[in-house]
Amino acid sequence: MIIQEGEAKIRAYEGKISKKLPVFYNPLMKLNRDISILLLKSIENTGMQVADPLAGSGIRAIRFLKELPKDKIFSLELNDLNAKDLKQNLEDNSVDRYVISNMDANEFLLQSKGFDYIDIDPFGSPNPFLQSAVSRISRGGILAVTATDTSALAGSSQTACLRKYWARPMRNEMMHEIGIRILIRKVQLIGMDNEKALTPIFSYFKDHYYRIFFRCEKGRKKADEIGKMHRYFLYNKETLDMEVSEFNRKEGFEYAGPLWCGNLWNHGLAEKMYEIADKADKKLIDMLSFIKDESMIDSVGFYDLNRLAKIRKTKIPRIDGIVSKGKIERTHFLGWGVKSKEKPF
Ligand SMILES: C[S@@+](CC[C@H](N)C(=O)[O-])C[C@H]1O[C@@H](n2cnc3c(N)ncnc32)[C@H](O)[C@@H]1O
Numbered sequence: 001m002i003i004q005e006g007e008a009k010i011r012a013y014e015g016k017i018s019k020k021l022p023v024f025y026n027p028l029m030k031l032n033r034d035i036s037i038l039l040l041k042s043i044e045n046t047g048m049q050v051a052d053p054l055a056g057s058g059i060r061a062i063r064f065l066k067e068l069p070k071d072k073i074f075s076l077e078l079n080d081l082n083a084k085d086l087k088q089n090l091e092d093n094s095v096d097r098y099v100i101s102n103m104d105a106n107e108f109l110l111q112s113k114g115f116d117y118i119d120i121d122p123f124g125s126p127n128p129f130l131q132s133a134v135s136r137i138s139r140g141g142i143l144a145v146t147a148t149d150t151s152a153l154a155g156s157s158q159t160a161c162l163r164k165y166w167a168r169p170m171r172n173e174m175m176h177e178i179g180i181r182i183l184i185r186k187v188q189l190i191g192m193d194n195e196k197a198l199t200p201i202f203s204y205f206k207d208h209y210y211r212i213f214f215r216c217e218k219g220r221k222k223a224d225e226i227g228k229m230h231r232y233f234l235y236n237k238e239t240l241d242m243e244v245s246e247f248n249r250k251e252g253f254e255y256a257g258p259l260w261c262g263n264l265w266n267h268g269l270a271e272k273m274y275e276i277a278d279k280a281d282k283k284l285i286d287m288l289s290f291i292k293d294e295s296m297i298d299s300v301g302f303y304d305l306n307r308l309a310k311i312r313k314t315k316i317p318r319i320d321g322i323v324s325k326g327k328i329e330r331t332h333f334l335g336w337g338v339k340s341k342e343k344p345f
Helices: 027-042 059-067 086-092 105-110 127-136 158-165 175-193 220-227 267-276 282-294 305-312
Strands: 002-005 008-011 048-052 073-079 098-101 115-120 137-147 196-206 209-218 230-235 242-245 254-260 328-331 334-340
Touching: 002 027, 008 059, 008 086, 027 059, 027 137, 027 196, 027 209, 027 267, 027 282, 048 059, 059 073, 059 086, 073 105, 086 098, 105 127, 115 127, 127 137, 127 175, 137 175, 137 196, 158 175, 175 196, 175 209, 175 220, 175 230, 175 254, 196 220, 196 267, 196 282, 267 282, 282 328, 305 334
Parallel strands: 048 073, 048 115, 073 098, 115 137
Antiparallel strands: 002 008, 137 209, 196 209, 230 242, 230 254, 328 334
């Protein structure tokens, strides 16, 4: 079956979306690809050497080549262990400036001289590919990471999270914000080991996955600065008090971390992405609109209005009624949550 996504047309297989498909294509990840394109359009980098080490059907790479302005990409290298349809899909779309390879993604990355954009989009955890991706991302480059194994990060198993992501998760309404911050720290620690500072410029949680874009800077000092932003998050579920701390013990509080406690976004970038997005695409616009507002508030955690209303023994307020520009904003992590430096009522 031939399907169209954005400006790309590819061969896709009928059947349940799973690893078992002859070539993997997941229509639910269209948003993931749309956001990547918007981000690349919105940053200043041009002439980029791009790597898609886990390219699947090639849909992402084809869309990059067709939908991004010509001067963005100098060359694009696609790779997959299963390169069955890659060549044909690329040829069918009449694109140029690409090279296809068919090897293990780590080998592909490590034998290269490096890239200005690397997109790690695996089945499940990005862990097996982080070391090689981080080592090959250039100064000023963008490393994009998807994780679909959100359950350990979101606290289904503390031991699995500790083992795989070197931090303690939190199992409550904030689990996905905490999970994404734990994953960010893990990627950053690998960056620090390579004397690279990886700053998140755009991050989000959707359905079953986390997605983060990091900007890479080089140098020991910059890498050390990143490490200073790794802290514990303390939360008192009775009072909804929350704080970021160097310590993980405080009477009445549970804790998660260590985790990244800096901003999850660059606000200017989030605004620009929203401005240039296709306003007819509701899913995309909803996500970008939330993040554009939420990114004005640089704090860890948010307030669940249901819980807060219970504590205050009052009716749940209308969320639109309490939002206050740049001070109290909705969060994409929870439909009835707001980000704010202090309790909103
Ligand atoms: C989630 S899919 C990628 C989807 C694709 N990026 C997209 O946007 O449609 C993961 C891909 O990784 C490939 N893969 C898994 N392990 C690999 C490895 N060690 N080296 C190279 N490719 C691998 C699989 O064949 C699969 O196509």
